[in-house]
Amino acid sequence: MALEIRGISKAFGRFPALKNVSLQAHDKEFLALLGPSGSGKTTLLRVLAGLETPDAGEVNFGGEDFLSLPVRKRRVGMVFQHYALFRHMTVAQNIAFGLSVRPRAERPSKEAVKARVSELLSLVQLDGLEKRFPTQLSGGQRQRVALARALAIEPRMLLLDEPFGALDAQVRRELRRWLRELHDRAGVTTVFVTHDQEEALDLADRVAILKDGELKQLGRPNEVYENPADPFVYDFLGAACRMPGVVHGGRLTVADWETKAPVGAPDGAVEVFFRPDEVTFAPSDGAGLAAEVRAIAARGPDVRIECLIEGRIVELEAHGPTLPPGVAPGLSLRIKPLRPKVYAGAA
Incomplete structure (x- = not known):
């Protein structure tokens, strides 16, 4: 050195x-x-x-x-x-x-x-x-x-x-x-x-x-x-969405969505982080977090979607072609984080 x-x-x-x-x-x-x-x-x-x-x-x-x-x-x-x-x-x-x-x-x-x-x-x-x-x-x-x-x-x-x-x-x-x-x-x-x-x-x-x-x-x-x-490093290095969750038996539960827990995730109450542009959108009867679209703002091909999830406002991002048609304020849909990170301790 x-x-x-x-x-x-x-x-x-x-x-x-x-x-x-x-x-x-x-x-x-x-x-x-x-x-x-x-x-x-x-x-x-x-x-x-x-x-x-x-x-x-x-x-x-x-x-x-x-x-x-x-x-x-x-x-x-x-x-x-x-x-x-x-x-x-x-x-x-x-x-x-x-x-x-x-x-x-x-x-x-x-x-x-x-x-x-x-x-x-x-x-x-x-x-x-x-x-x-x-x-x-x-x-x-x-x-x-x-x-x-x-x-x-x-x-x-x-x-x-x-x-x-x-x-x-x-x-x-x-x-x-x-x-x-x-x-x-x-x-x-x-x-x-x-x-x-x-x-x-x-x-x-x-x-x-x-x-x-x-x-x-x-x-x-x-x-x-x-x-x-x-959590500090995750939040400081880029835009982040944050939700409380629970890990039990290798499964992660966030609100009404359950999925496989990330490798090494601790059991118990956790903080779940994901990037706003690392999500997929699905109909309201699909898999993911239940969300209601509150507002949409487009800048060229990039779209910012403001959603209400579990009583909190979450801002998501999408590239125009990846956003399903018909997404508009008032629509109920499902949000699925692609690469959630989990840290011990409730939010």
């Missing part, structure tokens, strides 16, 4: 921001720290950067005790959400900043700095913009400059704190693909903080999901999405 975090805890006054967090990242891996506000992901990133000192725990990176190293010797590049560019400096000067402030004995020559800036401008696709100032750039271009500045020092680790948070949705999607390509070309271990589930699942090699300062699950994007460790 390139990065090993063991038992990191950090409190701010009486508030525990991190509680005994342990995780690992492979060499040159893209690791996403994902969680809602207050989950501790940014605090953990700041510990790696040397901006916070943990109350307990260890960090080992590349065989070194990372916490014992001064910030300057950690060789980490950090990119913030709001760029943090120097407005009075040109693009080239911003990129070169980390090199130009090194002690004289470690500072590269002017020619070497110029060559490095030129190389990075090409890498982040900003050739020809080296003389512009940050105010003359778009938000996406400014974030590329911030990434180039972080890479200029040839970091061993790249830390990204919600770098796309200040950008609109379309620019975020465009930069998402570009960032993954940049990571692969730069060949550096990257730790990426985000609260955007889609962003984490699209970009990362592995995802660490945090809640209230605790690590809830660590795994590859498809692993955590398909096999969430608990």
Whole structure:
């Protein structure tokens, strides 16, 4: 493992921001720290950067005790959400900043700095913009400059704190693909903080999901999405429908629907989760949960169906061709979840 975090805890006054967090990242891996506000992901990133000192725990990176190293010797590049560019400096000067402030004995020559800036401008696709100032750039271009500045020092680790948070949705999607390509070309271990589930699942090699300062699950994007460790992870990673149920003798009962229980489902009262687009629709005399259609909203071929099931409103999704004809408000039908997940404890 390139990065090993063991038992990191950090409190701010009486508030525990991190509680005994342990995780690992492979060499040159893209690791996403994902969680809602207050989950501790940014605090953990700041510990790696040397901006916070943990109350307990260890960090080992590349065989070194990372916490014992001064910030300057950690060789980490950090990119913030709001760029943090120097407005009075040109693009080239911003990129070169980390090199130009090194002690004289470690500072590269002017020619070497110029060559490095030129190389990075090409890498982040900003050739020809080296003389512009940050105010003359778009938000996406400014974030590329911030990434180039972080890479200029040839970091061993790249830390990204919600770098796309200040950008609109379309620019975020465009930069998402570009960032993954940049990571692969730069060949550096990257730790990426985000609260955007889609962003984490699209970009990362592995995802660490945090809640209230605790690590809830660590795994590859498809692993955590398909096999969430608990109800929080299931609900956080995508739209979810939730119903109370009971498992007995290998059978799952939800309201008036009975089916085979998923493998490993615990006996007793359970919470049943399923994705709103992973259902089939059947006539009212068919198999599944009894439901009454309350409203339908179509957007192109995608249809959102609001149903009343067991006294609660449940929003389902369907692709036009998969929705049986005649489905309209007031219709009674049956809803059959295709891949329900079951967790202990009643809702």
